[in-house]
Amino acid sequence: MLTVATRDELAADLAQAERSREPIAPLTTSHPEIDVVDAYEIQLVNIRQRVAEGARVVGHKVGLSSPVMQQMMGVNEPDYGHLLDDMQVFEDTRVKAANYLYPRVEVEVGFILAGDLPGAGCTEDDVLAATGALVPSIELIDTRIKDWQIKICDTIADNASAAGFVLGAARVSPADIDVKAIDAVLTRNGEVAAEGRSDAVLGNPVTAVAWLARKVDSFGVRLRKGDIVLPGSCTFAVDARAGDEFVADFAGLGSVRLTFE
Numbered sequence: 001m002l003t004v005a006t007r008d009e010l011a012a013d014l015a016q017a018e019r020s021r022e023p024i025a026p027l028t029t030s031h032p033e034i035d036v037v038d039a040y041e042i043q044l045v046n047i048r049q050r051v052a053e054g055a056r057v058v059g060h061k062v063g064l065s066s067p068v069m070q071q072m073m074g075v076n077e078p079d080y081g082h083l084l085d086d087m088q089v090f091e092d093t094r095v096k097a098a099n100y101l102y103p104r105v106e107v108e109v110g111f112i113l114a115g116d117l118p119g120a121g122c123t124e125d126d127v128l129a130a131t132g133a134l135v136p137s138i139e140l141i142d143t144r145i146k147d148w149q150i151k152i153c154d155t156i157a158d159n160a161s162a163a164g165f166v167l168g169a170a171r172v173s174p175a176d177i178d179v180k181a182i183d184a185v186l187t188r189n190g191e192v193a194a195e196g197r198s199d200a201v202l203g204n205p206v207t208a209v210a211w212l213a214r215k216v217d218s219f220g221v222r223l224r225k226g227d228i229v230l231p232g233s234c235t236f237a238v239d240a241r242a243g244d245e246f247v248a249d250f251a252g253l254g255s256v257r258l259t260f261e
Contacts, residue, residue: 002031002038011045014158017144023101024144028151039156040219046159047082058228059083060216061139062208063160064152065201065232073152078202080212081160083228089140089166094261097242100142100163105240105258106233107184107248109198109205110137110167113227117209119217127209130225133171134179136256138186138248139230140164141237165230170254180204183251184234188244194235201232208232 002010010027017024027034027042051057064078089095097103114132142163145154155161182198202208208231213223223229240246245259 001035002033006031007038007042008045010157011042011049014042014144015046015049017101021099021101023146026145026149026151026154027157028153034153034157036153036156039153042157043081043159044219047084050084050086055084055086057082058085058088058226059230060212060223060227061160061162061165061230062201062212062232063155065208073155075152078208078211078232079152079156079160080215081156081162083162083165083230087162087164089164089258091166091168091257094259095140095164097240097244097260100140102143102148103163103240103260104141104237105186105246106139106141106237107186107194107196107235108137108139108230108233109179109182109184109201109250109253110135110165111205111209111229111231112171113223113225113229115225117213117223119222120214122210122213122217124204124206124210127206127213128174131174131209134174134177134253135172136168136170136248136250136254137230138166138246138256138258139233140166140240140258165228166256166258167228168254168256172253174206177252179206182234182253184248186235186238186246186248188238188246193238193246196233196235198234200234205231
């Protein structure tokens with residue numbers, strides 16, 4: 001476990017890497033003693049700082065929600081990061097690829113909460129009851145670690161590699177669609193780049209949201225009415241470049257667009 005001073009130092013290194021767009025070496029290389037608790041505390045240092053500077057937490061994201069990714073990282077559960085209002089991008093506004101280091105996009109069935117979720121005891125039924133709408137989403141992920149050479153503690157400390165998100169216009173009640181069986185297709189510049197289905201996320205995206213509610217409760221955080229939750233990607237992540245236009249189409253849930261310049 002790291003000292004508080006070392007956690008603060010590493011948080012500052014990550015924040016500077018994001019501002020300068022100059023990546024840093026993996027934290028797990030420079031500090032092999034780092035553990036998951038350290039990593040979440042480092043994440044929180046930077047989130048608190050951004051909130052103090054005027055940003056607002058609008059939700060959370062789940063990462064490592066597929067068994068394949070968990071196996072790659074050597075873990076047996078997902079991780080999570082924070083979504084801030086200044087991370088939201090929009091379908092009608094081009095995003096500057098140069099604002100990121102190694103941008104990638106992921107296709108997600110987003111949740112918009114219409115009620116608070118319980119914490120430690122949160123169930124899938126609780127999630128369904130509190131979900132106001134499902135929304136087509138693309139998450140923009142990035143890493144402040146050089147060349148995506150990350151282990152689990154690197155990505156957790158780096159806000160679970162969160163960088164941005166865009167929501168489509170559609171809003172669909174979970175009562176009107178089989179949340180486990182939403183087919184998704186991602187195109188890049190008109191060509192299919194990735195395909196998947198919502199059950200790639202822990203067998204059911206609702207399961208990921210319930211896990212998240214229980215997990216963040218252990219850090220004194222609750223998922224509240226109005227929060228956006230991105231439960232994990234239906235497909236593998238796709239590299240993004242200047243000039244790319246991505247469209248994610250979800251069966252029964254509409255579409256969402258993200259364009260880079």
